Amino acid sequence: MLGIEELKGNIGITKTTVECPVKGCNEKIERQRKSFKREEKFKCPVHNIYISPSTFEYQSELDNLLWKDRADLDLFKMIKTVKRGEKKIVKRPESRIARERSEDAVTWNVFRFLERNNLVEKTLSPIIGVPLKSSEVIYWSYSQKENSSWSELNKARKEFGEEIKRSSEPDVIIKTDNTLLFIEAKLTAGNETDPSNKSSPKKYENGGNNLFSKVFKSDYKTIAIDEKKYELMRFWLLGTWIAKQQGLGFYLVNLVLSEREKDIEAIFKRHLYENQRTKFIRITWEDLYQQILNSGSPGIDEDTMIKYFRNKTIGYDGNGRLQKAFSI
Numbered sequence: 001m002l003g004i005e006e007l008k009g010n011i012g013i014t015k016t017t018v019e020c021p022v023k024g025c026n027e028k029i030e031r032q033r034k035s036f037k038r039e040e041k042f043k044c045p046v047h048n049i050y051i052s053p054s055t056f057e058y059q060s061e062l063d064n065l066l067w068k069d070r071a072d073l074d075l076f077k078m079i080k081t082v083k084r085g086e087k088k089i090v091k092r093p094e095s096r097i098a099r100e101r102s103e104d105a106v107t108w109n110v111f112r113f114l115e116r117n118n119l120v121e122k123t124l125s126p127i128i129g130v131p132l133k134s135s136e137v138i139y140w141s142y143s144q145k146e147n148s149s150w151s152e153l154n155k156a157r158k159e160f161g162e163e164i165k166r167s168s169e170p171d172v173i174i175k176t177d178n179t180l181l182f183i184e185a186k187l188t189a190g191n192e193t194d195p196s197n198k199s200s201p202k203k204y205e206n207g208g209n210n211l212f213s214k215v216f217k218s219d220y221k222t223i224a225i226d227e228k229k230y231e232l233m234r235f236w237l238l239g240t241w242i243a244k245q246q247g248l249g250f251y252l253v254n255l256v257l258s259e260r261e262k263d264i265e266a267i268f269k270r271h272l273y274e275n276q277r278t279k280f281i282r283i284t285w286e287d288l289y290q291q292i293l294n295s296g297s298p299g300i301d302e303d304t305m306i307k308y309f310r311n312k313t314i315g316y317d318g319n320g321r322l323q324k325a326f327s328i
Helices: 070-082 086-091 102-118 121-127 151-159 219-228 230-245 265-269 284-292 302-310
Strands: 017-019 028-030 049-051 057-058 134-139 172-175 179-185 249-256 280-282 312-315 322-324
Touching: 017 102, 057 151, 070 102, 070 219, 070 230, 102 121, 102 134, 102 302, 121 280, 121 284, 151 230, 179 230, 230 280, 249 265, 249 284, 265 280, 280 284, 284 302
Parallel strands: 179 249, 249 280
Antiparallel strands: 017 028, 049 057, 134 172, 172 179, 312 322
16 A cells, blocks of 8 residues: 555656656656546556546556455455445446545544444543444445345335435445444545535435434525535434434534534524533544554554554645645
């Protein structure tokens, strides 16, 4: 896996070419424009990575994953059977998970580490401020216990008029004995999203016995369209509904880089009805790193995880300068 230690601090970019970002490589590749393409003319023949002026993509998505034991790969394969967008990826020779700045790859690498090492509760409890016990980790709606898309999420999707194949999908769901967490992870993308069909709010406003008016202070148009918090709105609505059905507390967790989305709590909370057991909170990747660093569980996995945090990059800026992912 390529990171700060392996990549050039600056790359040469002209109107027609881009320099391979790997240290010691003199290859210059035809410059991509607009959308990223996995084509031979954009691939470094030495390092087998597809290059653009701002980022690169590995030949295989496995090159971007830390955990590749048989159990990990079996789980990853099953996740892809329910994860939105994966059927498209199967049909076309591309995978966003193979991209250097993939949020999905970072999410898998960090949360699979926590699960593999029984550190989910120990890491998240002090950050969130809630004692977590007996946690089940659900990646992109795939329930390991049910060996399929999580049934409770599917019930919520149907309750609010969503099609299963085009529906709300938290990056990570953590269900414990008394708390439900929806974790929406962001790396380079922000929280501004709006509906593709603004004239069709599905059943968000009246599903769940008009739950919308009980969990939101503002109306649908204000939240989803005017303020472009459509994705967070859906997660808050579906998550509170599931938690109510299950008798659980609910936390919608926005996981972001420490230097980004600093005001997201203030922005989104003004639309919400919260209580002691139902909250929206912002946490950072750097918070997770610090907890892992202080976990007191040294070993091969932890060493790999710490190095990953320190070495991770998120592409090159407009001046061809390498950007470090985390402020650590």
